[in-house]
Amino acid sequence: MIKVFIADDEEPARERLKELLGDIAGEVPTTVAGEARNGMETLERLPQSGAGLLLLDIQMPGMGGLEVARHLAALPEPPTIVFVTAHDRHAVEAFELNALDYLLKPVRAERLAAALKKASVPHREQLAKAAQNAREYLSVAERNRIVLVPVREIIFLRAEQKYVTLRTRNREHLIEEPLVSLEREFAATFVRIHRNCLVARSAIRGFERGGGSDDEPHWVVVLDGLDERLPVSRRQWPGLKELVAEK
Amino acid sequence: MASIGQSAYPDLLPDFRNLGVMARVLVAVNGLAAAGVLFATPSPGGALEHFMNTAAYLEPLLLIELLVLAAVSPLLARLPYWTGYAVIVGIVLAVVAAYHTLVMRLPAVPQPSLGPVLLLAALVAATLLAYLRLRAKAYSPALVEARLQALQARIRPHFLFNSLNAVLSLIRRDPKRAERALEDLAEVFRTLMSEPRQFVRLADEIALLERYAGIEQLRLGERLRITWELDAAPSDALLPPLVLQPLLENAVFHGVEPGTAAGDVLVRIERRGDRVLARIENPYVADQQRRVGNRMALENIRERLTLFFDAEARIRTSADGRRYKVEIEMPYKSERA
Numbered sequence: 100m101i102k103v104f105i106a107d108d109e110e111p112a113r114e115r116l117k118e119l120l121g122d123i124a125g126e127v128p129t130t131v132a133g134e135a136r137n138g139m140e141t142l143e144r145l146p147q148s149g150a151g152l153l154l155l156d157i158q159m160p161g162m163g164g165l166e167v168a169r170h171l172a173a174l175p176e177p178p179t180i181v182f183v184t185a186h187d188r189h190a191v192e193a194f195e196l197n198a199l200d201y202l203l204k205p206v207r208a209e210r211l212a213a214a215l216k217k218a219s220v221p222h223r224e225q226l227a228k229a230a231q232n233a234r235e236y237l238s239v240a241e242r243n244r245i246v247l248v249p250v251r252e253i254i255f256l257r258a259e260q261k262y263v264t265l266r267t268r269n270r271e272h273l274i275e276e277p278l279v280s281l282e283r284e285f286a287a288t289f290v291r292i293h294r295n296c297l298v299a300r301s302a303i304r305g306f307e308r309g310g311g312s313d314d315e316p317h318w319v320v321v322l323d324g325l326d327e328r329l330p331v332s333r334r335q336w337p338g339l340k341e342l343v344a345e346k
Numbered sequence: 347m348a349s350i351g352q353s354a355y356p357d358l359l360p361d362f363r364n365l366g367v368m369a370r371v372l373v374a375v376n377g378l379a380a381a382g383v384l385f386a387t388p389s390p391g392g393a394l395e396h397f398m399n400t401a402a403y404l405e406p407l408l409l410i411e412l413l414v415l416a417a418v419s420p421l422l423a424r425l426p427y428w429t430g431y432a433v434i435v436g437i438v439l440a441v442v443a444a445y446h447t448l449v450m451r452l453p454a455v456p457q458p459s460l461g462p463v464l465l466l467a468a469l470v471a472a473t474l475l476a477y478l479r480l481r482a483k484a485y486s487p488a489l490v491e492a493r494l495q496a497l498q499a500r501i502r503p504h505f506l507f508n509s510l511n512a513v514l515s516l517i518r519r520d521p522k523r524a525e526r527a528l529e530d531l532a533e534v535f536r537t538l539m540s541e542p543r544q545f546v547r548l549a550d551e552i553a554l555l556e557r558y559a560g561i562e563q564l565r566l567g568e569r570l571r572i573t574w575e576l577d578a579a580p581s582d583a584l585l586p587p588l589v590l591q592p593l594l595e596n597a598v599f600h601g602v603e604p605g606t607a608a609g610d611v612l613v614r615i616e617r618r619g620d621r622v623l624a625r626i627e628n629p630y631v632a633d634q635q636r637r638v639g640n641r642m643a644l645e646n647i648r649e650r651l652t653l654f655f656d657a658e659a660r661i662r663t664s665a666d667g668r669r670y671k672v673e674i675e676m677p678y679k680s681e682r683a
Contacts, residue, residue, distance in 0.1 A: 108603075109508065109565050115515035137606050158504075160606045185511065186503035205511040 101215060102132035104150035104178065106141040106167070108159045112204065116154055116183075116211075123212040138162025142170055146243045150178055152218055154202075157184040162235070165190070169226045170238035170245055173275070179218040193229040223276075233284045237265060239272045248272060250288060254302045254325055256281055258295040268324045292320055292339060293332040306331065306339070357427040359434070360478040362415040366656030367478065371412060374474055379404055403458070407445050414441055431475055438471040439464055485653055505595070512565040527564050530557040538588070545654065547681075548615070548622070549581035554591050555613065562598050570602050571610045578616035582680040585622070586650045590615075592643045593626045593672050601628025601670060617678055624674040630665050644672070651676060 103120060107113045113134055120129050133148035135141040137159045145153060153171070157164040164182055171177050182201040184190055194201045200218050202210055236247040252267045258278040265272045282289065282297055289297040302323045309319040309330060318336060319328040331339060360367045379400050387393040414437060415422075422430045446460050509531055516524035537554050559572055594613065602609035612627040644663065651659040651674070659676040 108569075109512065110567050111512035111515035111565060112508070114519070115511060118515065118518065139606070158603075160604050185507035204507050205514050 101127065101129045101152050102148070102150045103129045103215075104133045104135070104141070104145050104148055104153045105131060106135045106138075106145075106153060106159065106164070107156040107183065108136050109156075110136075112156065112183075116206065119206060119208050119211050122208050123215075127212050127215045129215065138164070138167045141167050142238075142245045142247065145171065145178065146174060146245060152215065153178045153180045155180055155182050157182055157187055157190050157201075165226065165230050166232075166234050166236070168221055169223070169230065169234060170236065170247065172221070172223045172226060173238045173240040173245060175240060177220050179220050181214045181218050189231060190229070193231070197225045197229045199225055199229055227280065227284070233287070237272075237274060237276075239265075239274055246272070250285065251299075251301075253289075254299055254322055255329060256289065256297045257329075266325070266327075290339070290342065292335050293330060294334075296329055298322070298329060300342070303342070357479060358482060359422050359425070359427060359430040360475070360482075361423070362412065362419040364656050365658055368412055368416075369657070370478070371474060372408065374477070375404070375408055375470060376401075378470060403449065407442065410445060411438060411441050434475060435468060435471045438467055442467045502595070502599070504599075508565055509561050512561075516564070523564075527561060530560045533557050534561065537591075540587075544586070545584040546587045547581065548579060548583040548585060551585065551587070551590050552576060552579065552581070552615070554588075555594055558591055558594060566598070566602060569605070569608050570598060571608055573610065573612045575612070575614035575616070580617040580622060580678060580680070582682070583617065583622050584679045584681065585676060586654045589647050589651065589674065590624060590626070592647060593624075593674075596643055596672075597626050597628035597670075601631055604631045605629060620678045622676050622678050624676075625671060627669050627671045630668055630670040647674075 105113050105116050107116070117131060120131065129152075132150035133144050135144050138161050141153070141155070142162075155164045155167060159167075164184075168180050168182075171180070180200070182190075182194060182199060183204060183206065184201060185204040191201065191203075193199075199221055200214055202214055234250065236249055237253065239246045239248065248265060248267060253265055254268065255266050256278065257264045257266070261275070262273040263276060263278055263281065265274055278295065278297065282291060285297070288299060288301075290300050290303075292298050298320055302325075304321045304323050306318045307321050307328065309317045309328070317333070318331040318339075320331060321328065362368065380397060383393055383397045383400055387396045415434065418437065422433065425433060442464055443460065446463060509527075513524050513527045513531070516527060534554065534557050537550075559570075563570055563572075590613075594611070597611050602611065609629045609631075610627075612625070614626075615622070615624045617623075644661065648661050651661060655676050659674070662673045662675075664671050664673075
């Protein structure tokens with residue numbers, strides 16, 4: 100018995116999927132473990148629902164299906180996902196390219212049955228490649244809960260061995276994503292100041308000469324809202340200087 | 347007098363009450379007069395003086411001609427094209443003759459003789475009519491094309507498939523409602539796919555709005571709240587087809603669907619004097635998923651309004667952070683006028 104979770108912003112669309120699940124129960128037995136009307140609700144409800152499979156609409160208000168999937172990937176046991184879309188040419192192309200499972204609305208019973216049987220857990224990289232926009236949140240999995248941190252509240256991201264520390268004004272989280280891919284995704288919002296550190300452009304108040312005890316003086320970043328100073332590497336300094344000039 | 351093949355765009359006499367037509371006539375005639383004067387006088391200084399003299403004779407005549415033509419324009423519109431053409435040239439000549447006899451009595455103005463003036467007036471009138479006809483012809487294919495483009499831009503596959511999906515979900519639970527929804531959908535698509543027409547009655551466009559809204563309501567339920575203010579809408583007003591429906595579709599697509607809360611949409615159409623005002627408002631939702639597409643529909647509508655009303659229609663958009671508004675202002679034209 101597969102526990103299915105349904106996420107779609109249109110009530111008739113959710114009803115239709117439930118009907119179809121009923122129709123194919125002989126072939127693929129399922130129960131509906133939960134429903135959600137938008138991306139946020141999905142992230143709130145799915146982890147506790149115990150659902151193993153998610154039927155996920157791509158175009159939903161607030162947060163689209165693709166970003167939802169990327170946050171779910173942070174769970175210790177992420178669900179298998181079948182995306183559903185009425186028509187989103189770009190998404191469909193990207194899905195084909197990255198071998199993600201999807202269904203087109205209106206969904207046919209046979210297609211749904213086939214998709215349920217072969218559905219898989221999408222990989223982070225697959226999802227990242229299929230996405231066209233940067234995420235609006237980064238996610239941290241805590242037991243049966245996904246904590247979302249709005250990207251605009253992040254002051255810096257610093258790589259520390261296996262993890263990346265994500266620092267907001269009030270808190271610190273550990274996330275398991277490589278700094279390089281974060282840098283690529285959020286190039287518009289963050290700038291690299293050091294081999295191991297990205298800083299939000301909007302959080303940079305200025306630069307100060309650090310009290311380097313030894314030979315050469317080096318620079319540190321002065322941040323808005325945090326007393327911590329972050330060292331700038333010599334390699335990044337020339338690029339950052341221009342940033343200061345722009346400000 | 348049926349024109350060949352009854353094309354969707356038969357020759358139409360120019361509407362002399364239209365500002366655009368008036369402006370074109372004024373510019374063309376004055377341009378011709380200036381050119382004539384330049385040829386006739388050797389020195390530039392003399393040309394200016396000569397032009398002023400000509401203008402003193404010409405401008406009042408031109409204005410009177412335009413006034414007379416504007417006054418008879420509704421009658422002219424009922425005549426077959428070539429009859430109307432002849433009548434217009436006749437009117438022009440008659441006015442010139444009357445004006446000329448009157449002016450002859452004033453001593454101060456230089457006195458051209460009637461014969462050449464009549465000949466010149468006939469030539470200019472015939473040429474201008476031919477120009478306006480060619481211009482209208484040149485724009486007809488553009489009109490058809492603009493309409494086709496509009497058609498493609500408007501049938502958002504997103505809308506079609508989501509609507510069909512919504513109807514499917516109703517078939518078992520509420521067959522009656524599913525039937526109504528399919529009927530609505532059929533009518534919306536009948537309108538979208540109908541032969542290109544130059545104009546429709548406002549009542550028809552409003553009916554289309556209501557059918558469309560019915561389908562969206564089914565899909566979005568309580569999330570879509572539309573307020574209709576149509577009491578003062580002149581149902582017999584004429585306008586190009588599919589000017590309002592794409593705006594309502596935009597309002598739903600950009601203002602209601604991307605929002606997690608319910609969205610209020612306002613549709614207000616009213617007549618104020620000889621103008622028709624239409625306003626569609628929706629919540630302003632910043633959404634990076636669906637930025638594109640809105641501009642195109644607006645440009646297309648603007649283009650078709652211009653082709654139909656020339657300079658007398660306007661479309662304005664504004665956003666104040668919470669609400670997004672589109673306003674259309676166009677002349678009130680009805681089938682009777």
